[in-house]
Amino acid sequence: xxxxxxxxxxxxxxxxxxxxxxxxxxxxxxxxxNRAQRRRFEDFDSLDDPKMKPVIRAIIEMSDELTQPxxxxx
Numbered sequence: 253x254x255x256x257x258x259x260x261x262x263x264x265x266x267x268x269x270x271x272x273x274x275x276x277x278x279x280x281x282x283x284x285x286n287r288a289q290r291r292r293f294e295d296f297d298s299l300d301d302p303k304m305k306p307v308i309r310a311i312i313e314m315s316d317e318l319t320q321p322x323x324x325x326x
Contacts, residue, residue: 263308263311263312266311266312266315267311267315269315269319270314270315270318273318284311284314285307287310287313287314288306288307288309289306291306291309
């Protein structure tokens with residue numbers, strides 16, 4: 253199923269926010285990749301949203317953590 257233009261635009265905005273908030277573009281890219289890989293293996297058998305790729309999920313989660321620090325809360 254194709255993603256709508258609105259979903260793609262929102263994902264691109266979130267990715268750009270992550271890159272802008274980081275002092276090192278390479279480091280944030282590696283962090284997203286590591287989280288995606290970790291989520292891929294953790295949720296391998298999960299049927300939550302099989303259409304959502306691990307990289308997309310990682311970008312969404314990390315941008316949420318950036319914009320809503322209470323998610324990370326100690």
